[in-house]
Structure formats: structure tokens, C-alpha cells
Amino acid sequence: METPQLIFSIVLIVVIFLISLVVAMYSTYAERKVAAFFQDRIGPNRAGPWGILQPLADGGKMFLKEEIIPTNATGFLFIVGPSLAILTACIGSAVIPWGSAIQIGGHTFDLQVTDINVGILYIFGVVSLGVYGIMIGGWASNNKYSLLGAIRAASQNISYEISMGLSIIALLMLTGTLSLKEIAEQQHSWHWNVIRQPLGFLLFLVCAFAETNRSPFDLPECETELVGGYHTEYSSMKLGFYLFAEYINMFISSAVMATLYWGGYNYPGMDWVAAHTGPTVAPIIGVVVLFAKIFFSIFFFMWVRWTIPRFRYDQLMDLGWKILIPLAIANIVLTGVGSTLLTHFGY
Amino acid sequence: MEPLSNKRKVLEVKPLNFLERAYLPAIVGGLSTTMKHFFKKPVTISYPEEKREFSENFRGMHSLKRDEEGRERCTACGLCALSCPAEAITMTAAERQKGEEHLYREEKYAAVYEINMLRCIFCGLCEEACPKEAIYLDGDIVPADYLRKDFIYGKDKLVEAPLNQ
Numbered sequence: 185m186e187t188p189q190l191i192f193s194i195v196l197i198v199v200i201f202l203i204s205l206v207v208a209m210y211s212t213y214a215e216r217k218v219a220a221f222f223q224d225r226i227g228p229n230r231a232g233p234w235g236i237l238q239p240l241a242d243g244g245k246m247f248l249k250e251e252i253i254p255t256n257a258t259g260f261l262f263i264v265g266p267s268l269a270i271l272t273a274c275i276g277s278a279v280i281p282w283g284s285a286i287q288i289g290g291h292t293f294d295l296q297v298t299d300i301n302v303g304i305l306y307i308f309g310v311v312s313l314g315v316y317g318i319m320i321g322g323w324a325s326n327n328k329y330s331l332l333g334a335i336r337a338a339s340q341n342i343s344y345e346i347s348m349g350l351s352i353i354a355l356l357m358l359t360g361t362l363s364l365k366e367i368a369e370q371q372h373s374w375h376w377n378v379i380r381q382p383l384g385f386l387l388f389l390v391c392a393f394a395e396t397n398r399s400p401f402d403l404p405e406c407e408t409e410l411v412g413g414y415h416t417e418y419s420s421m422k423l424g425f426y427l428f429a430e431y432i433n434m435f436i437s438s439a440v441m442a443t444l445y446w447g448g449y450n451y452p453g454m455d456w457v458a459a460h461t462g463p464t465v466a467p468i469i470g471v472v473v474l475f476a477k478i479f480f481s482i483f484f485f486m487w488v489r490w491t492i493p494r495f496r497y498d499q500l501m502d503l504g505w506k507i508l509i510p511l512a513i514a515n516i517v518l519t520g521v522g523s524t525l526l527t528h529f530g531y
Numbered sequence: 532m533e534p535l536s537n538k539r540k541v542l543e544v545k546p547l548n549f550l551e552r553a554y555l556p557a558i559v560g561g562l563s564t565t566m567k568h569f570f571k572k573p574v575t576i577s578y579p580e581e582k583r584e585f586s587e588n589f590r591g592m593h594s595l596k597r598d599e600e601g602r603e604r605c606t607a608c609g610l611c612a613l614s615c616p617a618e619a620i621t622m623t624a625a626e627r628q629k630g631e632e633h634l635y636r637e638e639k640y641a642a643v644y645e646i647n648m649l650r651c652i653f654c655g656l657c658e659e660a661c662p663k664e665a666i667y668l669d670g671d672i673v674p675a676d677y678l679r680k681d682f683i684y685g686k687d688k689l690v691e692a693p694l695n696q
Contacts, residue, residue: 222569224568
């Protein structure tokens with residue numbers, strides 16, 4: 185790797201890390217504001233103008249809270265749990281292509297930290313690791329509510345990973361590659377995958393809700409049944425890490441969803457824009473477009489959270505195993521038959 | 532069994548059809564309902580800065596009135612304290628001295644007049660009992676405070692501002 189590209193990559197890593205943290209931070213604020221608007225309220229408005237300093241105040245409060253490690257908790261694992269949760273949440277962003285190649289001062293840089301050719305598998309690996317953070321934390325707390333919450337999270341994630349994987353397979357049959365960069369490039373202009381894979385997108389969306397433990401699938405932290413769920417025993421910044429990991433996960437899965445199905449940094453008319461703005465500005469516009477898609481997706485996560493009530497646990501399992509998996513398999517068959525026929529008749 | 536009234540309504544529970552079982556139409560309906568609320572005007576009144584309009588007969592904080600010449604009307608008869616069901620009012624009477632005619636209307640006045648706002652139930656019986664039209668509950672909401680002793684309001688907080696100010 186040449187020196188300029190190396191420096192650019194390091195800068196990009198730092199920038200993306202900071203962006204994920206800031207987005208996650210302001211997602212907590214946005215969540216409260218959006219919830220307020222949906223309920224005809226105003227929401228936090230005391231810290232700074234319109235309450236925009238609220239996340240800082242919340243963070244400061246989290247840091248100043250007393251750090252409690254219960255006597256009967258497994259000390260080491262109790263700390264490993266939240267660390268693992270936030271680590272796995274943060275490393276997912278490494279393979280996401282944030283924009284097409286950008287030209288600065290005669291050099292061409294990729295707006296992607298690393299383009300591994302099994303990008304989707306990497307994302308899946310990281311997502312599956314995420315459940316360890318919850319599981320270890322719940323186990324190490326030595327509290328039956330925490331353990332029940334952790335078990336719920338684990339079984340829910342495992343169940344929904346299957347249908348998520350199956351829904352991706354149908355997409356991969358069309359793209360023919362596992363590299364996220366190539367998938368993004370294939371969706372040039374308006375050729376977004378959601379047009380070719382509407383059912384696959386729907387399945388992926390539902391699974392993404394379940395994987396991020398968001399409502400209506402937020403059973404791991406079901407207050408009425410499990411006190412606080414897997415983080416009942418956690419306090420201070422260790423609790424903050426768990427809550428923060430949820431929002432980073434939401435950001436990353438929104439980015440993955442935008443890249444896989446909603447064309448990533450592509451938008452209709454991008455060739456015209458690229459011809460008129462040059463190779464430095466056009467990729468930046470692409471990045472802005474991608475972030476607009478991500479933010480809408482995060483908004484959609486919140487919109488659903490404040491609309492749909494939580495599923496019962498057996499309904500959740502029913503939906504995962506008896507509906508989503510058969511639908512995903514049917515989608516694979518339909519995609520296979522459809523693409524074979526289309527190739528045969530020469531489209 | 533014969534119905535006792537004609538209000539009985541037989542409910543027919545049909546099994547859900549395919550669209551209803553598929554959840555999605557209902558979910559889309561729910562999402563559109565919440566979206567309507569997203570653009571509605573918030574019903575919140577940001578209290579200390581904004582205040583809801585009170586009705587005409589709202590009973591708030593007490594004020595001890597003055598007459599047309601700016602003299603305190605209260606003559607410390609104690610009827611308000613007697614009528615108070617919460618026993619929130621205490622007072623100490625004093626005799627008006629020479630040269631104080633511009634301050635107090637009658638020969639007797641309340642040197643100390645205290646209302647414990649934590650005891651007061653804002654019933655308005657003191658207002659009704661007063662023969663001199665000296666006390667009215669026409670003020671604002673009693674503000675919050677940290678200490679119980681700060682809720683015992685003396686004359687400094689209760690008496691109306693002098694006329695010429």
C-alpha cells in the first residue's frame with residue numbers, strides 16, 4: 185500500500201469511528217425527540233438550544249454514576265460483556281463503502297477502510313459475535329433476570345440470523361459477489377437492489393430489527409417481565425456501553441441495509457452530477473446521499489419503535505421459524521427461477 | 532335467556548383473512564397514524580415560561596388587599612383563621628398607633644399574618660368569611676420551594692403592592 189493511501193486509510197478509520205460514535209450519541213437524542221413528536225410532545229429542550237446538548241449531559245451523568253460490581257458476579261466476565269458489545273458494534277463499519285473513489289491532489293482514494301472480498305460474511309460474523317457481549321454480560325451478572333434476558337437475546341439472534349442469511353442468499357444470486365464495494369457499484373444510478381429483491385428486503389428489514397434488539401423485538405430488555413433484561417445489574421458507563429452499542433448497531437445495520445438494497449452512495453442522475461462537479465466533489469455528494477439514506481433508515485427504526493407494540497415471545501419465535509424462513513427459502517427459489525428464465529430469454 | 536334490555540349486541544368473531552394475518556397492512560396503517568401525530572402541534576405547555584390561562588374563578592395564591600387610599604383592609608378579626616378547615620392561617624393583632632392612619636384602615640390591624648401554603652387547600656372559605664373584603668385568592672400558582680419553612684408566607688409576600696408604586 186502506498187504511503188498516501190495508508191495515511192488516508194488511517195484518517196478514514198478515525199473519522200468513521202468518530203462519526204459512528206457521534207451518530208450513536210445523537211441517535212439517543214433523536215430517539216427522544218422523535219418519540220416526543222410522535223406523542224404530540226416537545227421532548228428534551230433544556231440543555232442548550234432545542235436540547236442539543238442533551239447527549240453530553242447524559243454522557244456526563246453516566247460517567248459520574250457509581251460503578252457497581254455485584255458481590256456474586258463473575259468479575260472479569262462482568263467487564264468483558266459490555267466491552268465486547270461495544271467492540272463488535274464498532275468494528276462492523278470497516279467494510280462499508282462510504283462512497284466511490286475520490287480524487288484529491290492527483291491521488292485516488294477508496295472511501296472504504298478495507299475492501300475484503302467476503303464483506304458480507306464479515307458483517308455476519310461481527311453481528312453474530314455481538315450476541316456474546318449480551319450473553320456473557322447476562323451470565324456474569326449472576327442474576328436470573330439478567331440470564332433470562334441474555335437467553336432471550338441469544339435465541340432471538342440465532343433464530344433471526346438464519347432468515348437474514350437466507351434473505352441475503354437471494355440477493356447474492358443476483359449480484360454474484362460478496363464484496364460490498366462491488367455490490368454498491370452494481371447499483372449504479374437507480375438500479376437499486378430493492379427493485380429486484382422487494383421480498384428479500386422486507387425479510388432483511390424484519391431480521392435487522394430483531395438483530396439490533398429493537399422494538400417490536402426488544403424482548404431481551406422487556407421491563408414488565410425481566411426488570412431491566414440482560415443489563416439489570418449494570419450501572420455507570422458499563423450500562424452506557426450496552427445502550428450505546430444498541431445505537432451503533434442501529435447505525436451500522438442501517439448502513440448495511442442502505443448499501444445492500446438502497447443503492448449505497450448511488451442516486452438517480454449521478455452521472456450528470458459527476459460530469460458537472462468533477463471527481464473530488466461528486467463522491468462527497470455520494471457520501472451525503474448515503475448518509476441521508478442511513479438517517480432515514482434510523483428514523484424508520486424509531487418510527488416503528490413508537491408505533492408497534494412488543495411481540496410475545498412465542499409469537500416472535502413463530503414469526504422467525506414458521507414464516508420468515510419459509511418465505512426466505514421461497515424467495516431464493518423464485519429468484520433462481522426468475523433469473524434463469526430472464527437469462528434464457530435474453531434480458 | 533331473554534335479554535333484559537335491547538342493548539345486547541351479538542358479536543360475530545370471524546377468523547382473520549389472509550391480509551389480516553399477514554400483519555403488514557395493519558402495520559402500515561399504524562405507521563401512518565403515528566406519522567399524522569408527528570406533524571401535529573405539540574400539546575405541551577412549557578410551564579415556567581408559558582402559562583395556561585386560568586378560569587375566572589381560579590383560586591390561587593392569597594393576597595391581602597388595600598383600600599382606595601392604599602391602606603390595609605385587614606383588621607385582624609380572625610374570622611378567616613376560624614373558617615379555615617386546614618388551619619393554615621395564623622395572625623397576631625396589634626393596635627394602630629397615632630400617625631399610622633395612612634397605613635391601616637381600622638384601629639386594629641394584623642401585625643403578623645401568616646399562611647402555611649403546605650396546609651392550605653385553596654377552598655376559598657377565608658375569602659367568604661372576611662367581612663372587610665381583605666383577602667382574595669386571586670393570585671398565581673404558589674411556586675415550588677425546597678424547605679418547608681419557606682412555604683409559610685408572611686405579610687411581605689401576601690400584602691398587595693402599595694398603590695403609588
